[in-house]
Amino acid sequence: MESGWEMGKILDQIDNPADLKELTQAELKQLASEIREELVSVVSANGGHLASNLGVVELTIALHRIFESPKDKIVWDVGHQAYTHKLLTGRRDRFSTLRQFGGLSGFTDRNESEHDHFGAGHASTSISAALGMVVARDLAGDDYEVVAIIGDGAATGGMALEGMNQVGHLGSRLIVVLNDNGMSISPTVGALAKLLGKIRFDDRYRRAKDTSKRIVTRLPLGNRVWSAGKQVETGVKGMFMPTTFWEELGFAYMGPVDGHNIHELEMALAHARDYRREPILLHVVTTKGKGYLPAEGDAVYFHGIPAQGTDNGTIPTYSDVFAQTMLRLARDNPRLVVITPAMPEGNCLSIVAAEFPERVLDVGICEQHAVTFAAGLSIQGFVPVVAIYSTFLQRSFDQIIHDVCLQDLPVVFAIDRGGIVGDDGKTHQGVFDISYLTMIPNLIVAAPKDEDELQHMLYTATKSKHPMAVRYPRSTGLGVKLDTEFCLIPIGRGELLREGQDVAIVAIGSMVAPALEAARELTVSGIEAAVVNARFTKPLDRELILEVAGRTKRVVTVEENILNGGFGSSVANLLQRSDLNDIQVRSIGLPDEFIEHGPQSSLRSRYGLDSEEIARYVLAAFPDLDRAKTTAEYSELSG
Ligand SMILES: Cc1ncc(C[n+]2csc(CCOP(=O)(O)OP(=O)(O)O)c2C)c(N)n1
Structure with a gap:
């Protein structure tokens, strides 16, 4: 880190986690507030998980001061709260590209940084993944720390409990940081949430918050207040904890710690790091949305906000x-x-x-x-x-x-x-x-x-x-009128939406509207496309599909799904097993790869799933149709 950062923002001088180590507590506080500003500014523009990230600013700073990533492995659960982690691990310059096409992912991603030790997006994976790293470390005789950070919401997931079950069984050296803000996206539900609530709202904890600060500042790092679990003989642990749930699972329990006090967090994390005996669960209490009043006031809305300028309009989703x-x-x-x-x-x-x-x-x-x-x-x-x-x-x-x-x-x-x-x-x-x-x-x-x-x-x-x-898709509807009476749709029945003798576009779900539009666009080229709304991928409307296929001899299926094993392959299978001969079948859908982030509309266009691309595909797939058009045009021109 360059000297003289006092002149500018501290955050601008942090190129990797090692740069944090030289900062004083006052500077760290300043850094936390700069990070919050950056989070609010970028996430307001690009959309993203604002409240969750605001809640872990201090925790992330403390983690990167006490542990040495990439040697030590910091494993985030869900990965939606890793924005501060991204800012501190060499991605500050690209942070404004968050969630944009070609830009930084909104989650941890191993392709993005050596500090993202495990890719995530779905919940409750951190403990299992971290335990895998722990066992690999121990089998290989290596020496590094592994820390899993899991929210109280993600901790309700079965896999988190399955992971804890094995951790407790093996007794391996793993640190689990429980980031407890009482919230999943909505308030966390379940018996575990009640237990955490009991600890958070326990009068003794609230009194002890101050006491612990006193004790922590008075005593050196090695004090027994923070030495964990079964080794603790002072009354402090008992004072904090109405239950020994985690201890029964084989963890030493530490906490609860104020998740917005960097000094206290550092002391607790350092003790957890140096403990090196059984697995440790460090219970950290944070406030979702911390430091930005609108998000603190409505953490549910600010869990994930849309990008600026996203107009929801009046059409229902x-x-x-x-x-x-x-x-x-x-x-x-x-x-x-x-x-x-x-x-x-x-x-x-x-x-x-x-x-x-x-x-x-x-x-x-x-x-x-x-x-x-x-x-x-x-x-x-x-x-x-x-x-x-x-x-x-x-x-x-x-x-x-x-x-x-x-x-x-x-x-x-x-x-x-x-x-x-x-x-x-x-x-x-x-x-x-x-x-x-x-x-x-x-x-x-x-x-x-x-x-x-x-x-x-x-x-x-x-x-x-x-x-x-x-x-059904993530979007507003098409703005059609909603019938007041519900009606039964016959199972396995599609509908022919448009007649046409040259080609049949058989579409499912969200692709029906662009298929219809494509058919209209194709008329400009003199091509008449029939359009089928398949409605069901199973059972297929055999009769209807075979009828239009037999008539047009050319079928294009369209789906917003991967092609492998998708709707198109079901239709192709049906045609293959039918008595029909000489039917050309083509399928439009997503390729055999994971689809990156970016605006829905540009991704759809990129993968051939909008009307223009569907029309272009039909022309390219059936050049005989195009020739027919050219001949038609030619004869028209030549009178
Ligand atoms: C398997 C799975 N189900 C649902 C979700 C959607 N989801 C993303 S974050 C989240 C809440 C997570 O709560 P918590 O772990 O407490 O983290 P917080 O955002 O409160 O920090 C949910 C339900 C998901 N990512 N993965």
């Missing part, structure tokens, strides 16, 4: 229409229950919860449990709707197969964020669901062409005798 539909259905059917794995906000469920609090169940960040829990409700004659993002449903793959579909239980999967989600990028794209759901026996898989069809499909799903998935 698909998520809005989902929630409105659930509300109406819940009024009519006292057996309808909506299950959300910690995403009541994202799924817009507050309007349903306000009227039926006992029938909207937040189960925590527990997608696997959510699905099997739904199976149990279904067996007892209830109508469970699992409201879930496509990307997170991946967690429940076996539960869908083994607990729901194998028993043919009529569970409804309302799958939000199907397709390209945009700025969250690789970890969050909902581009696999058509493939991984269509292959499962008994499961009906549908995707609506617009928000009106969504409500009818959801209604149909709640009346189904079989499990049914309805997937």
Whole structure:
């Protein structure tokens, strides 16, 4: 670090974590406030996880002062709170590109920095990944520290508990920092959350906060107040803790520590680092949104904010229409229950919860449990709707197969964020669901062409005798009128939206509207394309697809999903097994790669999923059509 930083911002002088070590406590405080300014400024413009990041500024600074990344491994859970970590690990200059196409990811990413020891985006992975590193270290006879930082929300996830179970069993040297702000996206739910609440709000802790400060400043680093768990003989630990939950799991427990006091954090982390015996759980209490009043006041909204200039307009989103539909259905059917794995906000469920609090169940960040829990409700004659993002449903793959579909239980999967989600990028794209759901026996898989069809499909799903998935995109609807009466959509029936004899564009879900538009654009080239809204990827509308294919001899499928195992491959399979000969089939969809972050519209265009690209593809895929057009034009010209 250059000397003379007093002249400018301290943050501008931090090129790597080692630069932090020379700063005084007063300078660190100044640095924390500069970081907050930078976070608010960039995230307000680009969108992102503001409140979570504001809450861990001091914790991140302290971690990078006490540990030596990249030698020591700092493993963030979810990775959505790693913005300060990015600022301090050589990415300050690129921070303004956060979540933009080609810019920094909104999560930890091993391709981005040697300081990102584990890539994340989905919750509850840190303890398992960190334990893997610990065991590798110990088997290889290496010596470095491994620290997992996990939020109280992510700690509700099953894998976190599975990881803790093995950590306690092995007794390995691992430090788990529990970043407890009482919030997941919404307030954290569950018995574990209650336990943490007890500690946070315990009178003895509040009194002890000051006491501990006194003790910490009075005593040298090695004082026994901070020596952990079973070794502690002073009364301080007992004073802090109403329970020994973590100790029973085999962890030494330290805390709770004030997560906005850098000095105190450093002392606690240094003790944890030097303890070197059993695994340690360091309980750090933070305030989500800290230091920016709007975010402190409304941490739920500021958990993840949209980029500046994102105009929501007046057209409802698909998520809005989902929630409105659930509300109406819940009024009519006292057996309808909506299950959300910690995403009541994202799924817009507050309007349903306000009227039926006992029938909207937040189960925590527990997608696997959510699905099997739904199976149990279904067996007892209830109508469970699992409201879930496509990307997170991946967690429940076996539960869908083994607990729901194998028993043919009529569970409804309302799958939000199907397709390209945009700025969250690789970890969050909902581009696999058509493939991984269509292959499962008994499961009906549908995707609506617009928000009106969504409500009818959801209604149909709640009346189904079989499990049914309805997937819809992250976006506003098309602005179509919503029918006031729900109607049943015949299972496995698509609809022919446009006649045409040259080529049939068979589209599913969000791709139906651009397919229709592409067909209009193709008329300029003298090509008449039929357009089919397939509605179901399973069961397919055999009759309709075979009929248009037989007539046009050219079929193009379009889906916002990976091509491998997707809708297009189902249609190709159908045609291959039919008696039809000489049908040319082409499929538009996403390639066999992880799709990066960027605006939804530019990603769609990049991957050929908008009307212009679909039209261009049709022309290129069937040059005979183009020739026909040219000949037609030629004869027209030549009179
Ligand atoms: C498997 C999975 N489910 C849901 C989410 C969506 N999600 C992102 S952050 C978050 C809350 C995390 O809460 P916590 O771990 O306490 O961190 P905080 O933001 O409060 O710091 C949720 C539910 C996710 N990333 N991964």
